[in-house]
Amino acid sequence: MTNNPTSQQAFDRYEAVRHRFPPLPTLPDADPEKVADLGAITDLYDVFVFDAYGVLNVGNAPIPGACERIETLRAAGKRIFVLTNAASYAFPKVVEKFQRLGFAFRDDELISSRMICDEALKTEDPEIVWGVVGPSWFSPDELPVRCLPLGDDQAAYDRADAILYLSTECWTDHRHMLLARSLSERPRRVIAGNPDLVAPIEAGFSVEPGWRMHDLMDRIAGLDVTFVGKPFGAVYDAVEERLEGAVAPSRIVMMGDSLHTDIYGARTRGWASVLVSDHGFLKGEDPLEAIAKSGLKPDWIVPAI
Template identity: 45%
Template sequence: MRTTQTIFDRYQELRSRFPPLGRQPKTISIGSLLEIATEVDVFVFDAFGVLNVGETMIPGADTRLDQLRERGCAIRILTNAASYDRSGAIAKFKRLGLRVEDDEIVTSREAALQNLSGGHWGVIAADTDPLSDLPDPVTLLKDNPDDYDNVDQFLFLSTADWTNSRQHLLQTAMQRRPRKLLIGNADLAAPRDGGFSAEPGHFGHQIADLVPGYVQFFGKPFPEVYDLIEASLPTTSPERIAMCGDTLHTDILGAAARGWRTVLVTQDGLFAGHDTQPFSIQSNLFADWRLSRI
């Protein structure tokens, strides 16, 4: 069973794979992002636990984004969710009721796809994913062991239809013949309406434990997604960008390593129902600001 504590503990075990950090700030508690709007030019939002939980928008998230825009702040959504192609990701946020522009959304899937090389890719994705944004040839991996042996490298996008038996097939194939494995979503878990789901990062780190040197992770806290955000904001200084997220080891660590400011959102995500201060002390990860909801 995945709990806040077990997820946090696993992130702690993996710290050597994450970007290094310098001196940490003292966290200031605030009641609303409007209190710091004059100190920030761009607010970058994680999705799960900040804007939505599962398929439900967190109350007031849409209004807050509108208010920040009215104050002259730019908005970006930076999500580690890789189950949708770009058009699907845009449609999801609009379906939730969030008023966002297409160029305001950046996904870890985009970062992973920019790092694809030639060859035959074995893809782990939802059965409903058309894979139309991937180059040919690709094989959607399911229960046929030969498929795992015959591809040149692997791309892991979604756990929607993934099973322990399929994970065993992947581990066996990687141990027998190590190949490149790109993880399109670095998260270990995500808050859903019924609890925490296991995400591609969870399975990717299992493989990295067994076959070091072949697994590459995309999404927070790894650098490629921050490259994409900053490329869309060429005149903005990093210290004027604030990342708003619910997870210390992805949202806060990754943004702080980049030189961004950080906001830990506590009510609905990984730390829902918990005091975040003991977790920050144990991990030595502190956001610039902390609040319940944005």
Template identity: 60%
Template sequence: MIPTLSSEQAFERYEAVKHRFPILSAYKTTIEPIKDLSEIEDRFDAFVFDAFGVLNVGETPIKGARERIEALRVANKQVFVLTNAASYCFDQVVAKFKRLGFNFNDCELVSSRVVCEMHLPSVDSSFVWGVAAPSSFRPEELSVKAKPLLDDQPVYDEADGFLILSSESWTLERQALLFESLSQNNRPVIVANPDIVAPREEDMSVEPGYYAHDLMDRLPGLSVAFHGKPFGTVYDEIERRLGSSIPRHRIAMMGDSLHTDIWGARVRGWGSVLVTEHGFLRGQNPMDAILKSGIYPDFMTPSI
């Protein structure tokens, strides 16, 4: 049985675990509502887009998103996608956006999985990683030694560490196997998607962050490293690609989630734009969530 969460339940879960996020020290209570990004185009030099809920919902592109990207290019703005979706290897990420009709080049696409993979060899090159991955996963996709985590307890027990890429084929039974193995032998856990949920066409899918925080709640001494919004390594990579000519306050992040997109941008010193119509907060009053969480974006718009 796969757990499901409503948007309200997911919000409460994010609230319960946000003490594990990077520290957000700057307090603000003002938000500037905008019709779309054309109203703030001149204030930023680089625009960084979340995918789910901003550019697409599931396999459906959001109306006007492709045109907005091209308009920013015409205005000589740099554009990036920063996605926490870690089920796909990079070639699959490229193919997905082409399939959706977006014309991004490779250097404009930054996934949390790619950043995670960049950091794996620095842990211990001799490690054999047990990997929670989609059913299509092949160990040779990674540059480290890896075995998929399925239903055999010895594979869990023999792993030197664990890499959580995807929840696509993860189950509560496999979560129980991982918990049992970690409770007997504490080893590193690396999570390539910190999201608790992701918006789909009809509902919210449970993502790797849900399972990682479940483990942390039950195993207080567990060492977990996250790659993906709101954690710092993905912002490091965007800024590396931009170079030093664009200061942080001239970079804007567009996202549908207060706890990942907006929190991470605020911590980093980027501008933040909450998109409300298509993703995490669709059908809700976004100000209720903002007031309850205390996470204020710089700008708020129904759609980009």
């Protein structure tokens, strides 16, 4: 798919692939309440978990007031985490990014889907050769396994014992078809390090690894895919492990711009959720209309944190 999808196309695609997401508990009937910002609900929760894009930053700029909100919550004694589906960059680059944006997060407050992938790979058979769909700057020494960057050589796809899908930054329709052909002829395990279907950009939305992966799953029946990132469980496990069972799920709240990743994932864990409406996936859209269509109800809606 070479064209950038519209917000409606992205929404419809999320709805079409929801059957592959973790099961949801019974959803609340109460409609979300709109509040001005997180100051209105600070006292209700002990742990605040933030998505990055559309909540803390847009591109290379922090959203006005976001840095100050984090420090206000920290001063109030709240635990802070960032939970991002960013898989293009190894963890040290994630740390650098937030420092560059002006946020004073500790390393143990940052959890990326890429970090969880890298940790999981350490438990894999060291003889396996992983074909890596990575960004243009990817280097094999970033990973703790034998790996082979995938490009335009069909033989490389066929040599790989398993596939690690991290980024669409330099991916093309041609490369997508090379991968589809190889996996059709010899199905293998796939780990998808970013379940997002799209990401907001100036031209609408970019196609992200989740979109490509669901296309492969549509084409290849029974393809063995493990998604790492919101709304799938491993990243939430990482947050709760850091809390060491000291906080009830109902006292944890997730802030995000996407109903199908941030809000959906929070619901699977029994966390509260806040939809941030003005800077990300739903910018310029009616959040209540999207909520009604999807049935995914956050507890709160704020324009910005």
